Amino acid sequence: MPRGVGLGRLAGYPARAKEKLVQVLYGKPEIDQALRRMARQIGEAMPPGADIAVIGIRSRGEFLAQRLIRLLETYQPNGIPSGVLDITLYRDDLAEMGPAAVLRETLIDFPISDKYVVLVDDVIYTGRSVRAALTALAEFGRAKATRLAVLVDRPARELPIQPDFFGWRTQPNDGLVEVKLEETDGVDAVELP
Amino acid sequence: MKEAKTREPATPAAPPKPKVKGSRSTSRVSTGRPKGRPAWHRQHLLGIEELTPREIVHILDTAEGFAEVSTRSIKKVPALRGKVVANLFIEDSTRTRTSFSLAAQRLSADVLDFYSQGSSLSKGESVRDTARNVEAMGVDIMVLRHSAAGAAHYLARCVNMCIVNAGDGQHEHPTQALLDAYTIRENKGRIEGLKVAIVGDIAHSRVARSSIWCLQKLGAEVTVVGPTTLVPKGFTSMGARVAHDFDEVIPDMDVINMLRVQGERLESQLFPSLHEYTWLFGMTPERLQRAKPDVLIMHPGPINRGIELASEVADGPQSSILRQVTNGLAVRMAVLFLVNQAASTGR
């Protein structure tokens, strides 16, 4: 049974005995609202006539990207190319991961050279995943411009990388925020374990 | 699909997802670390016999991830950057060696080639000494092909490098079996429940042995076909069915893998002539007519046109021979990547 659904912004919601205490910050309605807002911001920020492409960073970024694409349809009615990027091979801690590194497929089957690429991920913390994604993306060509959209920005940067569009920004000492999505976890939630 | 239980942090099952090529329905946190034990922890790939089905599937899935690299304009990823891969081919094979070479280069590794054709192998030096010399140069992964069965297992005991077996005598040729399985899965969508025939000189074939293990572990039914002198009954102990009448077997098969007939077998008089062999066991257009319409015809190469495989069949729509070569690259990239990852935490 999923936790924390439909309770919105409630503090201190202990789920069940023997489970870790989880605080649900935002639920499905808030996430949908945030995504609609981000889509609007993206659409307005793009220069007129721009060719937008949306690429999601595996795993949850992939599904957020798909949701954003649906919301961006009004801005580019003849379709928005979508791709998915697996950053495993570009991580700076690949060697340390050892056998835990699991490679999945990257799929960008359109040229990016004249596109405005929006990279999408669920959370940005240190910025290392995004750096890896930018390196990976560079293998596919030179995009006209690259923008970063994340659902949650937790400022704990180890690199000078900032999102262009975000749903929420948490406080530095808020702890490890976790995003769950229906497509991967069965529920939409932003949680604080 | 598990129900979340009270004892575990709830990981509710994923609902059916939109079909994206290559995606798998495992739940992951966004750092890319999967839950549970890593699927691959081996520093060497010595054979298929010792692998679990889960490990084999993991190699194939990883290969899917690498297959895309070959479609890019810059066909490189930094996975093995700074690592050195050495090909030690005591028994040379240009096509397997170049396939491994290219795979290593696509992973950004530095590649060294030692093969018997050139003078790069010292005369009279034992393979153990050669391997240890190679290791002393700072090589991380050694791809070994040797004419003695068990050579890879033997060297894995002598050195600390990762060892990938590219063929040890008549024993195993794991990457060939894996790329064959990948090709079958790509073509048919699955391997479980398929009927696969391997035809030819089974007794002397490392490809046959590796394939028998690989396909069985993935749930296929394997039949080995050939003359009684080249397909002894003993292969039933490996779980395969033994047949000597090719025509009888053909109509049931989903996949037919034709093996190359070697001239040496003719010299040792294991069958009287190539002519008779082709008449009994060659894949001709007539035989193809009696197979299932969507049968997959495979061959590890190089082909003896007109002997085990007729030209029209080799070039026809059911043939996957060129796909096998392409897939071989992705599979070998996956193997090099996985053994390197397994070894990297140990260092």
Add this chain to the structure above:
Amino acid sequence: MKTIVIKNGRVIDPSCGLDQVCDLRLAEGKVQQVGKVDHTCDRTIDAQGLIVAPGLIDIHVHLREPGQTELESIETGSAAAAAGGFTTVACMPNTDPPLDDEAAIEFVIRQGARANLCNVLPVGAITKDRAGKELAEMGRMARAGAVGFSEDGCGVASPAVMRRALQYVTMFDKPIMQHCETSEIAGDGVMNGGPTAIRLGLPGLPAMAEELMLQRDLTLVAAAGARYHVQHVTTAGAVEMIRQARASGQRVTAEVTPHHLLLTEACVATYDSNYKVKPPLRTAQDIAACIKGVRDGTITALASDHAPHSVAGKELEFQRAPFGIIGLETALAMYVRALIQPGHIDWPQLIRLMTLGPAEILGLDKGTLQPGRDADVTLIDPQRTWTVDPARFRSKARNCPWNGEEVTGRAVLTIVAGDIKYCADADQGRINH
């Protein structure tokens, strides 16, 4: 040559059925008294808890001299034998050059005497140069001291040559000792033929190769009436053939090695060349048949087939490595493991298989402790456990499959012609000077 009294030991002498705790007196290189003995002597040995047996005899060893002394020499081989409790060994003629004439036989005897650690008895080749074509001078070799004839390393391929050899050798009353292997069937086999060889991708050496030559030889033996000894028997079929030949009155004998009583073809799966041997390791059923053959007297001798190779020589891929396992220093313990511990035979039977049995095959006046016979005595501690450490072997070679294993049973004192040739370290205290 001192006078030695060995007291309180369990004296086992299979030649007269003796098995009791009593004393033994050795003087002037001979056994003087058994039972109640005169206790004045130069040396007393307290053999309490030990078995006092006739000196052990190994009728199948390779000493590699002349020609390959980097692998082993008669001296190091003799030292290994003494350390294993053997007072007499018969060494095979597949040296370089082979032992195919009088001079070579005399050379080996001289070298053995010079090493002065055990009795070294040469076995001569059947054909010149071991080429399988022309008979070697068996008469002169016998006169020079050869105790039998063998082509070991291979068998005599030609039926005509074998027939002639069996006829000829009857003039000298020596046995022909055959390494049964039909080379055309064996081909390039490196392990037992069968499903395991198929799985491992190694060329197989089927049981048929051994049995086919044996079958041929038994027909020839019946016609010639010669003494015929089957070396290192390994297959169930071969044991049965020998059983029937003996039952029908043929003078056929057989030996078996320690590794063919303990190890199966499954060991080869590691591709470790320490398991590469000819004849190859076979199946569990073959082992069971050999054990049965030992129990019912079909097999009357145990022999090590001690086959030394250099470390570099064996450090090769399985298919390229040479065949052979050493055994002089571990044989006794391995026979204990294979035959005594599981309860297949008892100590008197084991002693017989290692003394009187081999002596009878070669027609030697040894393998017994009766008064007047040579003072070749081995003291055995049947309970002693020790760890096999090839680095401490007296043999030059290290190709042993039991490296590091803990085993039970050890020769602690080896006496040849009344002189102590080997004493296991911890037992120094038993010898009173």
